[in-house]
Amino acid sequence: MTDDPGGDGGMLSWDESVFRDEHVFEIDYVPETFKHREGQMQSLTYALRPAVRGSRPLNVMVRGPPGTGKTTAIQKLFSEVTAQTREVQTIRVNCQVNATRYSVFSRLFEGSFDYEPPSSGISFKKLFGQIAEKLVEEDRVLVVALDDVNYLFYENEASDTLYSLLRAHEEHPGAKIGVIVVSSDPTLDVIDELDSRVQSVFRPEDVYFPVYDQPEIVTILRERVKRGFHDDVVAEETLEHVASLTADSGDLRVGIDLLRRAGLNAEMRASRVVEMQDVEKAYETSKYINLSRSLSGLSENERALLEVIATHDGKQAGDVYEAFHEQTDLGYTRYSEIVNKLDQLGLIDADYADIEGRGRSRSLSLSYEKEAILDRLE
Structure with a gap:
């Protein structure tokens, strides 16, 4: 065994990398070329055009x-x-x-003033007032994108948040605010779930983003490979395989994460090329990227309930509650709210069934493999 793996022409030396720019595979990377979404970008541009002319833009539902x-x-x-x-x-x-609602407006305050609002002692009304007054004073139009707005619905905060934004001009004449709501939950009907007071003023343009098909995935991932890896690191056959796994998942982020992890696996082997074995090994982690993202946003009590369900998989809601209450001391109302949120997030299945002697009851089961969830909760 030699001390320098760079002695072999196909091996990396200690100071070399297969990556040209690893940031290309980060979740926050914005690509220079944005393919296969020209129609959606035109619709969004159309909605925002009035803002550039100083008027309130059209609201949009993405x-x-x-x-x-x-x-x-x-x-x-x-x-x-x-x-x-x-x-x-x-x-x-x-x-x-x-x-x-309060944390959304805290973020709007920070974006408006370039510093965070006081951590305590400022009411929502005052917080909102300062944002609106600054807009009027500077005669600017504010466009707010509520990304992953479905999380506001899970916490029953969506209607109040949107109502405040959409009615801003009534309390603060001259305030011009447009709203883009972005939902990643295909089962959520945004309009139907809003209060009637919000429905009456929120009539958004609808812009839909379908799942990418495999040829589209190939072209997008090929662009990432070109920018992110050195030449000849990822063969076309390997890229096609990554695209196929990505298409099966329906989530482009799986493919982007998969390329990065496969590259890291190749480096672990000191190899100058990404092989199929690197992809297969990486896929065991990358296929759960959506699960990891969902879990990262859970509170301590929500994580605790998920752990309890993992150990009581398929049991009735009442039985799960007893174990959960014993662990957290929370009441049934809060428990039921958390069950609904985990169900809406697609982490569990809460199905009603007729139980002999007990009427209709919900059975709670995991939507993912038990080990996949428990490993990521640690």
Whole structure:
């Protein structure tokens, strides 16, 4: 065994990498070329055009499964608007992280003033008032993107948040705010789930992002490979295999994460090329990227319930509650709310069934393999 793996022509030396630019495979990377979403970008541009002229833009509802380019489209659009005019302020709020009305407006305050609001002692009304007054004072239009708005629905905060944004001009004459809501939950009917007071004023343009098909996935991933890896690191056959696994998942982020992990696996072997074995090994982790993302946003009590369900898989809701209550001391109402959220997130299946002697009851079971969830909860 030699000390220097670089002695072999096919082996990397210690200071070499298969990556040209590893950031290309990060989740927050915005590609220079954004393929197969021209129609969606045109619709979004059409909705925001009035803002560039100083008027309130059209509101927009962006829908589509995870990993279909929705967030990238918003980032590209906001970047273009910001480059074109200073009269429009764009702020994207990640609702998985900011899942209450107050935290959404705290983020809007931070985006407006470039510093965070006081951590305590400021009412929502005052917070909102300062944001609106600054808009009027500077005569700017604010465009807010509520990304992953489904998380506001899971916390029953969506109607209040949207009502405040859409009615801003009534309390603060001259305030011009447009709203883009972005939902990654195909089962959520955004309009139907809103209060009637919000439905009456929220009549958005509808922009749908379908799942990418395999030829589209190949062209997108090929562009990432070209920018992210050195030449000849990923063979066409390997790329096609990654695209096939990505198409099966329906989530482009799986393929992007898979390429990065496969590259790291090749480096572990000190290889200059990504082989099929690197892809297969990486897929065992990358296929759960959506699960990992969902789990990362859970509170301590939500994680605790998921662990309890994992050890009581398929049991009735009442039995699960007893174990959960023993562990957390939370009441049944909060328990039921958390069950509904985990169900909406696709982490569990909460199915009603007729139980002899007990009427209708819900049985709770995991939507993923038990080990996959428990490993990621640690």
